Structure formats: C-alpha cells, structure tokens
Amino acid sequence: MTEPAFEPRIIGFLCNWCSYAGADKAGAAQVPYPPHVHFVRVMCTGRIDPHFVLQAFAQGADGVVILACHPGDCHYKEGNLRALQRHRLLLRLLGQLGIGEERCRFDYVSAAEGDKLAAVVGDLVKMIRAAGPLPVRPEQEIGRD
C-alpha cells in the first residue's frame, strides 16, 4: 500500500469586510480553489492576536494565512497595517522557532477579488505541499520511564 499523499491543513484568518467577502464572491462565482484552508472570519485582521497563529501551529496546522483589506481600505482605518506589522515581527519569531516564512503568509484580498482569493489559496497550498508537514514534536520527547 502506498503512503497517502500529504494533504496540508491550513488555517486562514480573513477580514470580515474584504477578504471574507472575497471568499464569498469566489464561492458564488464557483471559482474552484483547493479545500485545504479552514477560513476563520475575524472582524478585522487587526483583531488577530499572535496567540491565534502560534496556537494554530501548536495544534498541528501546516500553514497559516492572513488575508486583509488592501492598504488604505481598512474599515477601521489601520487595522490591516497593525496586522502586517505584527506579521512581519511574528515571522522573525517563527523563523527562530523553526517555522519558515512559507508557512505563515499575509496577503491582501478585496471584496471584489474572488479570483485573487482562489489564486492565493492555490499558490499557498502548492507551497505548503512542497514544504511538507509541519515538524511534530515526538510524543515522548522529554522521555518516559
């Protein structure tokens, strides 16, 4: 029997006003995109506590994607900028913890960009497939006796 193909598990945090509406648009227009991303709707990407991202990885997500309104289009003025600033800092932290940039992505998708959403998700799934599953700590890492 052959090993089953690696199907990545990805958590997506999508802004209510732009990107989630963009995903709705992709759905309504029946644009096909891979089913590996579990979307979580947040009121603003500025609401995404870095805990959410670390928690996703700690619970075994192979990747995380944050999709925000385009610069200047934030419903709350600058939530997307704060999210980007946190993301850039978080990437440095994740790098030191052995999680590469390809696993934690930030992009902009507006409410009109159903096609872009499908493209971003498709590209992400491809990259994480290539990167392979997130390394997992061995169950008995600190040993049992």
Added chain:
Amino acid sequence: MANKPQLSIYWAASCGGCEIAILNLHERLLDLDAAFDLVFCPCLLDTKKKDIEALPDRSIALTLVNGALRTGENREMARLLRRKSQLLIGFGACAHQGGIPALANLDPAGPLPAIYLEGPTTPNPARTLPLPETTVPEGTLQLPPFLGRVAPLAEEVAVDYFIPGCPPEPEQVWKALDPVIQGKPLPPLGSALGAGRSAVCAECGRRKREKKISRFHRTWEIVPDPEQCLLDQGLVCMGPATRDGCGALCPQVSMPCTGCYGPPEGVADQGAAMVAALGSILDIGPITGLSPEEIAARIDEVLGSLPDAAGTFYKYSLAGSLLKGRLP
C-alpha cells in the same frame, strides 16, 4: 523539633540564585526556621535521596522546587518530592516557565555538540561525548541523561502553586510563604503566589504617552530619560507582556524589564503578547501611495534594529510557551 512540619528545598536545572532569594528573607529566615524543620536542601544539607525515599508519602508539609527539568535526575527528584510532599511550589522563573536554561530549546541538537565538539577552547580530537552509561573494569558508571528538551516543572508533576521571578523578590516570597505558615486559606490551585495579575506597566511609575517607535535601541546605545517610559524611548521593555508584582524594579533604575515574572494572568504566551504589543506601536512614516512590498520593507527596516526576537521575548518563558522551543 520533631513536631514541626517539614520543609524541603530542591534545585533542578537552576543557578542557585533561588536559594539566595530565600536567604534574602533576612530576619524572616528565623520565622521560617521557627515554622519548619528543613529536611532536604542539597545546597545546605547533606541529607540524601535515600533519606527522602525512606519518608512516608506526603510527610513533607512544603517543598519548594526551583529550576527547570533538564536531566533525568531532575525529573526523578521532581516525582519523588511530589510523592513525599503535601504542598509543592514551583519557585522561580525556571520552575515556572523554564527560565534561562530553556533558551537551550532554540537548539534542537542539544547542548553536547556545542560544549564538547564546537567549543573553541575545548580540544577534543577524539570527539568524546559523555554517555549515560560507561563500562569500566570496576563496573558500569551512570550519568543522568539529558531530556529531549528543557521542560517546566508542571509538565512532569502536579504543581500546586508558582512563585514567579528570576529570582522572586523577598517581599513576594514572604507574601507567598506567610499564608502557608499561618494556615490561612490559599488561592485556587495553580495560581501564582505573591505576584500580581496584571502587567509590569501597571506598577511602573514612568510617564507614558502615545507610543510610536521608529527605531529600537539596545541598552548601551542610549542614556534614557529618567522619567519617560522606556518603551517610548525605543528600549525593548517587556513590561507590557510581563506579570507584575516585582514593583517594576528594573525600569525604576532605567533598565528595561526582561520579563522574568512570565506572562500576565490569562496570557498563554509571552512572545505572542510582546509581538502584539510592539506590532501596534511601530512608526514607519507615511505610507500613502507605497506598494505593499514597500510598506513591508519599511516595517522590516524598523524591525532590523531588534535582534533576537525569540531570545528577547522568551528569555524566561520558552519552555512554557505554546511551541515550547524550536520545532525539530
């Protein structure tokens, strides 16, 4: 003397500073001595493991364990003391969240290659490494093995309370021990004793303003204003992501908080809390008309003045963080 309740103090992977912190109780040491009979403390007494093993279970009233779990010996002693003690308190940052020793978790290769093979002052052409077991003509010698990573005390045994800090301040230690001695009701199991619930900023007297940071400074690069918030001045002060209770001692003398009391109540990950805090106060200038790539580059330019994010944000809490260290 035989009627006094028993006290034991053990050190796992630690530096001995927690024993000094107990010594810092000064004259209150006499109160501690009046209340307890010290039965085990490798730093002070010659009682052995077998003496503890010979005691009935739960016969030690109070055990203070400092240090993280680094070796099989640490783990074995933690289990033994848990079994023999009624109340087990994790004493200090290392027992609480791994402390400084847990920074070793950033290197999954473990400590041996760095110390025995790569050390510039350690010639080792035969590449000899210490082994858990070595057979010599007289028999087999054993060393406690390293665990796969540094772990906080609570990962291996049930810990009733924590006294955070590196080291815990004497007033805090006493605030924690006094109710135990007096037999007063204690907070719910698992709580931090003697410390606050909020962040260091809450008890820091420095003047704060709307923060905007365009560049971070290391402590030796600037002479900070004595009244202004240190974070306002670009020093990476861990105050917003650190539990209070110390009295904001370091910021008071112009040294930024390094986070030794661990995350505030209800915060799971000190690093995440610090990313959240710093991410909202960067000043990257006007961005109108810039492309997404240019905006990201501006942010990276500011962040470039902050070396070693993991070592700074998780200086005392890596083993207790969500990811526990670098993934294998």
